Amino acid sequence: MKSALITGITGQDGSYLAQLLLNKGYKVFGLFPRRSTDSTWRLEFLNIKDDVEFIDGDVTDLASILKALKVSKATEVYNLAAQSFVGTSWEQPILTANVTGTGVVNVLEAIRIFDPSIKFYQASTSEMFGLIQEEMQSEKTPFYPRSPYGVAKLYGHWITVNYRESFDLHASSGILFNHESPLRGIEFVTRKVTDAVARIKLGKQQELRLGNIDAKRDWGFAGDYVEAMWLMLQQEKADDYVIATGETTTVRDMCNIAFNHVNLNPEDHIVIDPKFYRPAEVDVLLGNPEKAKNALGWNASTSLNELITMMVEADMHRVKKEFGI
Ligand code: NAP
Ligand code: G4F
Numbered sequence: 001m002k003s004a005l006i007t008g009i010t011g012q013d014g015s016y017l018a019q020l021l022l023n024k025g026y027k028v029f030g031l032f033p034r035r036s037t038d039s040t041w042r043l044e045f046l047n048i049k050d051d052v053e054f055i056d057g058d059v060t061d062l063a064s065i066l067k068a069l070k071v072s073k074a075t076e077v078y079n080l081a082a083q084s085f086v087g088t089s090w091e092q093p094i095l096t097a098n099v100t101g102t103g104v105v106n107v108l109e110a111i112r113i114f115d116p117s118i119k120f121y122q123a124s125t126s127e128m129f130g131l132i133q134e135e136m137q138s139e140k141t142p143f144y145p146r147s148p149y150g151v152a153k154l155y156g157h158w159i160t161v162n163y164r165e166s167f168d169l170h171a172s173s174g175i176l177f178n179h180e181s182p183l184r185g186i187e188f189v190t191r192k193v194t195d196a197v198a199r200i201k202l203g204k205q206q207e208l209r210l211g212n213i214d215a216k217r218d219w220g221f222a223g224d225y226v227e228a229m230w231l232m233l234q235q236e237k238a239d240d241y242v243i244a245t246g247e248t249t250t251v252r253d254m255c256n257i258a259f260n261h262v263n264l265n266p267e268d269h270i271v272i273d274p275k276f277y278r279p280a281e282v283d284v285l286l287g288n289p290e291k292a293k294n295a296l297g298w299n300a301s302t303s304l305n306e307l308i309t310m311m312v313e314a315d316m317h318r319v320k321k322e323f324g325i
Helices: 012-023 041-045 062-072 086-091 093-114 148-167 189-201 222-233 251-261 290-296 304-323
Strands: 003-007 027-032 053-056 076-079 119-125 171-176 208-210 240-243 270-272
Touching: 003 012, 003 062, 012 027, 012 041, 012 222, 027 062, 053 062, 062 093, 076 093, 076 222, 086 093, 086 148, 093 119, 093 148, 119 148, 119 222, 148 171, 171 222, 189 208, 189 251, 189 304, 208 251, 222 240, 222 290, 240 290, 251 304
Parallel strands: 003 027, 003 076, 027 053, 076 119, 119 171, 171 240, 208 270
Antiparallel strands: none
């Protein structure tokens, strides 16, 4: 039986990836950072919490990663751990650098020391393109990060490339554009919107306060995107791939889909609050997934309409449960 180790297993992607690997017959281990409250709700939602094995550890602690490699005997490591919220990265830039940036080299060093034949996936991001240098971003587009998070991820990306070239590690970097799901953290804009729409529809909230609704993102479904991570590690040679839908939409239009689904008028509820503006914004992201299509046979199979509808429905269900409606 193949073994895989996932850092960030309790996050959105970690949970979907764990489910995918379990379905493929893997033994799945998760590096589990100590938290004072339970952080396993996503694994419970997918009904797989008891099927994965947690190993106490943190990506800022090299010794704990080495122990996790030894205990799990993993042949594939997926490094998804991060302080992943862009907004917070201006409030906690050093923590973001330590976890999202230096955390990557800790995992790579652990692999290099313990067993360099282990295959490695790094969760890179379209946020690295920041102030975009090309209308459609591909693997060849120059980077220009606009947040401490983007800067930390850029280090993670290049150190992955560097370990591949220096030590011949099978280390791949997936440059994933925004991907969402009913398991998305509530602080991210899609989930903030779908949760608010459910509360407004059910009479539990009146307004939705947002920042820059002219920003454009290339949004896909997380369930589709974790498949691409796995495919990268099944290739003979490690490489870097953009994973995206190839379509971009404003936050405003994404809101329209959510409100329209439950017959509400967004203009009656959205309030622009400068509190949610960022010190430097990424105005537009649009990915070119051609390489992934051709080399991995990967395609985004969920439309933004389907995705937002799925998220609104899941939040309607949750809010009804919360209030016993
Ligand atoms: P997420 O929901 O925020 O999950 C992040 C995970 O990292 C959580 O399990 C978190 O655990 C864990 N973590 C945080 N600090 C840690 C530490 N010091 N040691 C070990 N684990 C730690 O993020 P996501 O949306 O699933 O994204 C997964 C990865 O892909 C992240 O690296 C993210 O930056 C990257 N990415 C995401 C997107 C996207 O659109 N979702 C796009 C491109 C790239 P706790 O919850 O206990 O803190
Ligand atoms: O949902 P967001 O917070 O996602 P963002 O900043 O694009 O980052 C996400 O995607 C990255 C991939 O490109 C990942 F690497 C990263 O880890 C994360 O998953 O914000 C999306 C857009 C931004 O332009 C933001 O300014 O929505 C705009 N926005 C407008 N009002 C808002 C709000 N964002 C949030 N979170 N909250 C608002 O009220």
